C-alpha cells in the first residue's frame with residue numbers, strides 16, 4: 001500500500017515510531033524537561049495563529065522555494081541537529097544526510113551525534129550544517145572546526161541554549177544513562193522492539209563518535225543524564241562567539257535565541273542568522289513558545305531567522321514564515337519518520353510536508369512564500 005494512504009500525517013509516523021523503538025529511546029526522543037509545559041506551549045501557541053484564506057486566485061502551482069544565506073533552497077524547511085540520532089534509529093545520521101542531499105535541504109549534524117563529520121562526508125549534499133556544542137579547550141575547538149570544514153560542512157551553528165544540562169526527568173525515569181548501558185531493565189525494553197533490536201545488532205551500540213578523539217577524560221562521576229560532551233563543553237559567552245566568528249569563514253548561525261536584545265547584539269557581532277529555538281522544550285520549562293517571541297525578534301534584527309520547536313506540518317511552517325521567520329527546522333519529526341519507516345521515512349516526510357504546504361498555500365492564495373502576512377491581531381505575541 002502506498003505510504004501516503006497509511007501514513008498521511010506526521011502523527012501517523014509518530015505513533016508507529018513509538019511502537020517500534022524501546023521505551024528509553026522513545027523517552028530520549030520525545031521528552032521535554034520539567035512538567036513539559038514549554039513543550040505543550042509550543043503546540044498551543046502555534047495553534048493560536050490563524051492565517052486568512054484569500055479567494056479567487058485562479059489555478060496556480062505554488063512555488064515552495066526560498067532563499068537563505070545567499071542560496072536558493074527548493075523547500076523552506078530542513079533537518080535540525082539531534083544528538084545520538086543513531087540511537088534512535090541505526091545509522092540515522094547517514095540516512096538523514098542523504099535525505100537532505102536528495103531533497104536539496106539543509107542537514108545539521110550535532111557535535112554529539114553518533115556519526116563524526118568524516119563518517120558521513122560522502123553522504124552530504126551542498127547544504128551541510130555543523131552544529132557545535134562549545135568545547136572549552138581552544139585546540140579542540142579549532143580541531144572540530146577543521147574536521148567539519150574538511151568533511152564538507154559549510155555552515156556553522158553554535159548552540160547556546162544548553163549552558164548547563166537540563167534534568168529531563170522522563171529520561172532519568174526510563175533508566176537511560178550516558179553512555180547508554182544495557183542494564184537488564186533496558187534489555188527488557190529492547191526485547192519488546194524486535195525491528196529496532198535487529199537493526200541495532202548489525203550496527204553495534206552507538207556512541208558520540210566525534211568525541212572519540214578527545215575523550216581521554218574521566219566519565220565515571222557523571223550524573224545519569226549527562227555525557228562526555230558535558231565534560232568537554234563550556235558555557236559560552238560573547239567573547240566565545242566573537243572567537244568563533246573570526247575563526248569560521250562560512251555562514252555562522254547562533255541557535256537557541258529567545259530574546260530580541262540577544263538577537264540584536266549577535267547581529268552587531270557579525271553573525272549571519274539567528275536560530276530561534278527553545279530546544280523543543282527540553283531545556284527550560286518556563287520558556288515561552290518560540291512563535292510567541294518571533295515577532296519581537298523579527299522587529300529587532302534584519303538578520304535571517306531560522307525557527308524551530310514544535311513544528312508538525314505545513315501549516316506550522318506557513319505560520320512561522322508568516323510571522324517573520326525565513327526558514328523552519330524540525331528535529332523530532334525526522335526521527336519519527338526514520339523509526340516508523342526506516343530508510344523510506346525521511347523522503348516520505350519531505351513528500352508529506354511538500355503536499356501539505358502546496359495544499360495550504362492554495363487556501364491562502366499564496367503563489368510563493370515571500371508575501372505571507374499574518375493577521376494583525378497577532379500583536380498579542382509582542383513581548
Ligand SMILES: Cc1cc2nc3c(=O)[nH]c(=O)nc-3n(C[C@H](O)[C@H](O)[C@H](O)COP(=O)(O)O)c2cc1C
Pocket residue numbers: 028029030080081082083084110111112113131159255277278279280282308309310311329330331332333
Ligand atoms: C532527541 C533530541 C536531541 C537533540 N540534540 C540536539 C543537539 O545535539 N544539538 C542541538 O543544537 N539541538 C539538539 N536538539 C534540539 C533540536 O535541534 C531542535 O531544536 C528541536 O528538536 C526542534 O524542535 P522539534 O523537535 O519540535 O522540531 C535535540 C532535540 C531532540 C528532540
